[in-house]
Amino acid sequence: MENERYLKDLSEIKNMMSRSSKFISLSGLAGVFAGGYALMGAIIAMWLLEGNVSPFSLPDLSGSVNFLSSSIITSLVLIAIIVLVLAIGTAVYLTTRKAHKNEQQIWDTTSRRLIINFFAPLFAGGIFCLVLLQYGLIGLIAPSMLLFYGLALVHASKYTFGDLKSLGYAIVTLGLIATQFMEYGLYFWAVGFGIFHIIYGIWMYNKYDRNKA
Amino acid sequence: MENIISNINKAFDHRVRLGIMSVLMVNEFADFKTLKDLLGATDGNIASHTKALEKKGYIVVQKSFINRKPNTRYLTTVTGKKAFKKHLEALEKLLNTDIMLTGTDK
Numbered sequence: 001m002e003n004e005r006y007l008k009d010l011s012e013i014k015n016m017m018s019r020s021s022k023f024i025s026l027s028g029l030a031g032v033f034a035g036g037y038a039l040m041g042a043i044i045a046m047w048l049l050e051g052n053v054s055p056f057s058l059p060d061l062s063g064s065v066n067f068l069s070s071s072i073i074t075s076l077v078l079i080a081i082i083v084l085v086l087a088i089g090t091a092v093y094l095t096t097r098k099a100h101k102n103e104q105q106i107w108d109t110t111s112r113r114l115i116i117n118f119f120a121p122l123f124a125g126g127i128f129c130l131v132l133l134q135y136g137l138i139g140l141i142a143p144s145m146l147l148f149y150g151l152a153l154v155h156a157s158k159y160t161f162g163d164l165k166s167l168g169y170a171i172v173t174l175g176l177i178a179t180q181f182m183e184y185g186l187y188f189w190a191v192g193f194g195i196f197h198i199i200y201g202i203w204m205y206n207k208y209d210r211n212k213a
Numbered sequence: 214m215e216n217i218i219s220n221i222n223k224a225f226d227h228r229v230r231l232g233i234m235s236v237l238m239v240n241e242f243a244d245f246k247t248l249k250d251l252l253g254a255t256d257g258n259i260a261s262h263t264k265a266l267e268k269k270g271y272i273v274v275q276k277s278f279i280n281r282k283p284n285t286r287y288l289t290t291v292t293g294k295k296a297f298k299k300h301l302e303a304l305e306k307l308l309n310t311d312i313m314l315t316g317t318d319k
Contacts, residue, residue: 006304009231013301016235020243020251109240109247 023110023160025102027094028209031201034087038193041083042186048075049186073133083193098209110159118156121148142185146175146192161208167200220303222296224269229254229262234297237272237289245285263287271296 018024049072099106125148132141153168171192178188225231232252236243243251249259266272271293275286289297 003308006308010301010304010308012228013231013235016232016251017239020236020247021239105250108250109243 019104019110021110021159023108023114024208025095025099025104025106025111026114026160026164027091027098028201028204028207030087030091030094031197031204033090033094033201035194035197035199035201037083037086037090038197039190039195041079042190042194045076045079045186048072048079077133114156114159117159118152121152121155125149125152139182139185140179142189143175143178143182146171146178146188149193150175161204163200163204163207167196170196220299221307222300222303224266224271225297225300227262228252229258230266233259233262233266233287234271234289234293237287238294238297242275242286242288244287248287266293269293269296 096106105111125144128148129141129144132138132144150168150170150172153164153171155168157164157168174188174192174196178185178192181188225234229252232254233248236248236251245259248254248263249256252259254262263272263274267274270290272287272289275288277284277286
């Protein structure tokens with residue numbers, strides 16, 4: 001009987017260690033939604049760009065962005081922001097719901113740490129992409145977004161499900177490959193942010209959420 | 214066997230104390246409210262158990278003000294980390310020995 005108590009002690013210790021250092025209410029379904037928004041955004045962007053000279057095939061990388069009208073650039077930036085807001089909004093909503101179900105707090109040390117560690121690299125990446133836009137290095141924007149987002153995921157994975165790390169490395173790899181095929185930037189973007197998210201989200205949902213629902 | 218049992222640390226022989234130590238082992242620090250929420254214990258409960266661990270020299274308390282509100286942080290000491298590790302090892306050994314003796318794998 002002593003034995004059983006010690007076993008319980010050990011499992012309690014393990015539970016406390018992971019619960020206090022990792023935020024485990026992250027919703028897998030949110031990944032699927034984020035991927036869906038990204039795909040829709042990419043499709044709209046492709047429509048917008050139709051008729052334009054492919055903006056991603058820059059004959060001269062140091063050249064200006066003049067051949068892409070500034071209104072299109074504004075629309076593209078707007079699309080990116082809308083996708084980001086929708087994805088984050090859905091993630092917050094679904095994660096809050098899951099946290100309630102797990103009887104966990106949504107805003108505690110672990111979630112705060114996760115958010116800071118996720119957004120710090122992402123914020124630097126966002127600024128960097130604006131700088132690329134400033135110098136007209138449009139072809140590098142999609143690969144850079146993938147790279148910084150992937151690194152942000154790798155960095156954040158320490159504070160939530162470790163599985164996030166594999167998605168991060170996959171997206172970093174994709175971003176690096178994308179640097180060599182700049183004319184297909186938007187397609188790489190759609191694969192990384194859209195399809196990877198959807199696959200990963202479904203996988204996470206099956207692994208963590210479905211059985212418990 | 215004697216030896217293993219003597220390594221079981223009485224100071225950790227309570228769910229709340231075990232919880233406090235577990236949390237502090239994997240985090241740089243934890244404040245009072247975090248511990249309370251994680252362990253689902255009362256204010257008085259956390260206060261008395263942290264005090265006991267502090268007396269043993271296993272944790273230290275840092276009091277400060279954040280936005281003029283008092284904030285209490287707890288950190289493990291090197292002694293505390295060592296003692297807790299020893300306690301964990303003893304628990305594991307005890308369970309293994311028992312499995313060997315009875316031949317049941319549970």
